[in-house]
Amino acid sequence: MDDIDRKIAALLSDDARASLAQIGAAVGLSTSAVNDRLRRLIERGVIRRMSADIAPEAVGLPVTGFVWVALAPAADEGAFRAAMAQLPRVTACHHVTGPWSYLVQIRAASLDAVEDFLSELKSGGWIARSETMLALSTVVEPPFRYRG
Amino acid sequence: MDDIDRKIAALLSDDARASLAQIGAAVGLSTSAVNDRLRRLIERGVIRRMSADIAPEAVGLPVTGFVWVALAPAADEGAFRAAMAQLPRVTACHHVTGPWSYLVQIRAASLDAVEDFLSELKSGGWIARSETMLALSTVVEPPFRYRG
DNA sequence: GCCCCATTCCGGAAAATTTGCGGCCGGGCA
DNA sequence: TGCCCGGCCGCAAATTTTCCGGAATGGGGC
Numbered sequence: 001m002d003d004i005d006r007k008i009a010a011l012l013s014d015d016a017r018a019s020l021a022q023i024g025a026a027v028g029l030s031t032s033a034v035n036d037r038l039r040r041l042i043e044r045g046v047i048r049r050m051s052a053d054i055a056p057e058a059v060g061l062p063v064t065g066f067v068w069v070a071l072a073p074a075a076d077e078g079a080f081r082a083a084m085a086q087l088p089r090v091t092a093c094h095h096v097t098g099p100w101s102y103l104v105q106i107r108a109a110s111l112d113a114v115e116d117f118l119s120e121l122k123s124g125g126w127i128a129r130s131e132t133m134l135a136l137s138t139v140v141e142p143p144f145r146y147r148g
Numbered sequence: 149m150d151d152i153d154r155k156i157a158a159l160l161s162d163d164a165r166a167s168l169a170q171i172g173a174a175v176g177l178s179t180s181a182v183n184d185r186l187r188r189l190i191e192r193g194v195i196r197r198m199s200a201d202i203a204p205e206a207v208g209l210p211v212t213g214f215v216w217v218a219l220a221p222a223a224d225e226g227a228f229r230a231a232m233a234q235l236p237r238v239t240a241c242h243h244v245t246g247p248w249s250y251l252v253q254i255r256a257a258s259l260d261a262v263e264d265f266l267s268e269l270k271s272g273g274w275i276a277r278s279e280t281m282l283a284l285s286t287v288v289e290p291p292f293r294y295r296g
Numbered sequence: 297g298c299c300c301c302a303t304t305c306c307g308g309a310a311a312a313t314t315t316g317c318g319g320c321c322g323g324g325c326a
Numbered sequence: 327t328g329c330c331c332g333g334c335c336g337c338a339a340a341t342t343t344t345c346c347g348g349a350a351t352g353g354g355g356c
Contacts, residue, residue, distance in 0.1 A: 012200035052160035094283040139241040142290035
């Protein structure tokens with residue numbers, strides 16, 4: 001994990017389709033050397049995947065919501081996590097410090113869909129309390145992974 | 149933007165290195181047809197980019213922080229947005245509903261680095277008030293784009 | 297019904313890229 | 327000095343992408 005590896009990681013973060021020759025030219029290595037490093041970066045888990053960043057509006061998911069969740073005292077936290085990990089509309093879910101236990105980010109087709117999501121959370125018996133905020137506009141956004 | 153396009157988008161979200169032949173086999177099209185559709189998806193902006201998802205810990209950024217920001221009344225909001233867009237440590241920034249104006253997500257090398265970020269925000273004169281929460285653990289996370 | 301146009305598909309050839317070697321070089325070490 | 331090992335290079339084979347022309351498909355207009 002030297003500077004060249006970091007530069008390769010940054011280049012591929014920007015354009016995962018860059019050819020080995022292009023990368024090699026940028027970092028001063030042959031295609032073979034770049035290929036070796038790339039293989040090692042993937043093996044070591046430095047590169048977790050190559051992913052297409054999909055425009056959420058283009059697939060009918062224009063709404064971004066943030067849901068603060070306080071888990072119910074009796075809730076099965078493992079099951080909650082498993083459920084969040086499985087839902088394709090959940091784009092992020094973190095256990096956080098502060099008054100809430102989880103911060104869940106979702107992408108949805110409409111405000112109705114956001115409401116449906118909250119209903120599911122409640123009827124699942126997981127949450128004691130929640131608060132939802134919507135994104136009005138987005139300045140910076142990580143790549144969106146469309147999971148169908 | 150039919151079902152096949154959506155399936156291609158989903159497949160490439162999962163693995164941007166899948167060959168046209170593999171995708172073709174999955175959706176029942178020839179490589180040429182898949183190539184046509186891929187080109188159009190990119191042209192139309194449905195696919196915004198192909199990106200390598202980097203493990204943040206592997207590049208020395210183990211800390212995830214969420215900063216809720218209330219902008220100072222006199223703050224230049226455009227400049228604030230431009231600054232957020234430019235900072236490589238800012239992984240997300242949304243204008244949101246609720247008591248705060250912005251939600252800023254960052255990746256940092258340490259708690260000290262988080263503090264430094266907050267100091268910069270304050271000394272920039274942008275924020276009236278802020279609250280920071282840290283991620284204790286992560287259940288779901290979008291791809292991380294390493295920007296150097 | 298018929299023509300025309302646009303769109304999307306296909307197969308195949310050419311170009312580009314990736315992959316899989318063997319060999320070379322330089323640093324660490326006994 | 328001599329050996330070993332990691333990392334690099336160039337080259338050739340295999341794979342993939344790109345770039346055509348031409349064939350189906352599905353409306354619109356007459």
